[in-house]
Amino acid sequence: MADIATHEPDHAVDHGHHSSTGLSNNKLAMWLFLGSECLLFGGLISTYMLYRGRVQNGPHPSQIYDIPFTSVSSFVLLMSSLSMVLAVSSAQRKDDSKTNLWLMITALLGATFIGGQVYEFTTFYREGLGFTTSLFSSSFYSLTGFHGVHVSLGVVMLLSLRGIIKKGKITGDKAEVVELIGLYWHFVDIVWIIIFTLVYLIPS
Amino acid sequence: MTTDTETHEDLHEHGMSDAGYIKIAVILALITALEVSTYYVDFGPLFMPALLIMMVVKFVMVVSYFMHLKFDSKMFSFLFYTGLGLAIFVYCTFLATFKFFIA
Numbered sequence: 410m411a412d413i414a415t416h417e418p419d420h421a422v423d424h425g426h427h428s429s430t431g432l433s434n435n436k437l438a439m440w441l442f443l444g445s446e447c448l449l450f451g452g453l454i455s456t457y458m459l460y461r462g463r464v465q466n467g468p469h470p471s472q473i474y475d476i477p478f479t480s481v482s483s484f485v486l487l488m489s490s491l492s493m494v495l496a497v498s499s500a501q502r503k504d505d506s507k508t509n510l511w512l513m514i515t516a517l518l519g520a521t522f523i524g525g526q527v528y529e530f531t532t533f534y535r536e537g538l539g540f541t542t543s544l545f546s547s548s549f550y551s552l553t554g555f556h557g558v559h560v561s562l563g564v565v566m567l568l569s570l571r572g573i574i575k576k577g578k579i580t581g582d583k584a585e586v587v588e589l590i591g592l593y594w595h596f597v598d599i600v601w602i603i604i605f606t607l608v609y610l611i612p613s
Numbered sequence: 614m615t616t617d618t619e620t621h622e623d624l625h626e627h628g629m630s631d632a633g634y635i636k637i638a639v640i641l642a643l644i645t646a647l648e649v650s651t652y653y654v655d656f657g658p659l660f661m662p663a664l665l666i667m668m669v670v671k672f673v674m675v676v677s678y679f680m681h682l683k684f685d686s687k688m689f690s691f692l693f694y695t696g697l698g699l700a701i702f703v704y705c706t707f708l709a710t711f712k713f714f715i716a
Contacts, residue, residue, distance in 0.1 A: 432686050440689045444696020451700030455708050480649045487645060491638035494679045498631055588681075595680045599672050606668040610648060611661065 439589050443596050450600050453552040454607060460544035461608075467542035470549075473533050474609055482525040483605045486560075489518035490598040493591045500587035508587060509571055515594065516567040519560050526557045549608070556604060559597045566590050629678060637678045644671050 430437075461470060496511030530550070538546045570590050573579055579586055629637075648667050656663055677683035682690050708714065 430686075430688060432688055436685075436689065437692070440692040441696075444693045447693075447696040447700040448703070451704045455704035459708060459711055459713060476649065476652045480645070484642065484645060487641055488638065490641075490675060490679050491634060494634050495631060498634065592680055595675055598679075599675050602668060602671045602675065606648065606664050610652060610664055 433585060435585060435589055436592075439592050443592065446596060446600075450552075450555070450603075453548075453555055454603065457548040457552045457608060460548040463544035464546075465543040467546055468533075468536055468538050470545065471612055473536050473538055475529070475532070476609060478525070478529065479605065479609050482522050482529075483601060485518050485525070486522045486598055486601050489515050489522070490595050492518060493594045497584070497588050497591045500584040503584075505574060509574060512567050512571045512574075512587075516564050516571070519564040519567065519594075523557060523560055523564065526553065526560075530554075552604065552608065556597065556600055559600070563590075563594050563597055566593065629684075634678070637674060641671055641674060 464470075492511050492514040496508050496515060499507035499511055530553075533546075538549075540547055540550050567590060570587065574583065574587075644667050648664060651660055651664055676693070682693065
């Protein structure tokens with residue numbers, strides 16, 4: 410009994426806090442959070458699908474979408490998922506320098522995607538598509554804007570994580586912390602996979 | 614270049630090596646290129662089903678391999694796919710209420 414009491418805290422520190430299922434509580438919480446995020450983006454996507462034809466006097470989606478530009482943005486975000494998974498892989502090999510490098514690359518790719526979105530929003534606004542121009546514009550900006558906020562938060566998390574790793578301030582399982590941020594990052598990528606197809610490639 | 618030790622650790626932790634992740638990324642990039650090609654090439658009646666299938670394939674590949682659901686506990690898959698399934702059900706019902714699926 411005494412042995413168990415002595416060993417349990419060590420196990421928790423080395424591999425994160427575990428539940429009675431033997432699984433990490435942190436990972437369970439993250440997957441539950443991502444499951445709930447499906448409901449958030451489901452609402453935004455379905456609202457867009459419903460209103461995408463309601464353009465009133467504003468420009469029509471086919472008049473303003475720049476598919477080659479958005480395709481490049483999509484490719485950038487897709488490649489950021491690769492760099493993120495390589496960061497997780499490096500963290501699990503306890504290779505801090507490579508982990509930092511891949512985290513930095515992921516953050517840069519994410520920032521590039523956000524830069525592209527800011528450029529796209531600015532262009533659309535100049536072409537007469539404001540937030541309140543039509544039901545289409547409101548639902549479009551809400552959906553892609555919420556996604557952009559998620560990516561921006563992801564970039565902040567990646568840069569913070571990089572700083573924390575460099576200062577050696579992570580007390581538990583470092584690889585698990587990187588993996589948790591990675592799960593969030595991949596989630597914003599899969600949401601974009603859906604947005605890219607349903608919003609940009611399928612005409613209204 | 615990966616050593617035997619690295620490969621062993623990769624397989625132990627993720628079920629895939631770094632080279633495996635790169636292969637998955639190349640496949641995802643090719644599918645994206647194919648998706649974009651539907652904007653320029655007329656696929657006729659296959660346009661919509663092809664796009665939706667490619668979207669689902671990309672989604673499943675990222676979730677299974679990059680997010681490790683294929684190699685992780687089934688509990689994580691249950692939590693995520695329950696949320697996803699609930700979202701699809703709720704919002705398809707919502708769209709059906711507004712007669713979205715009626716041409």
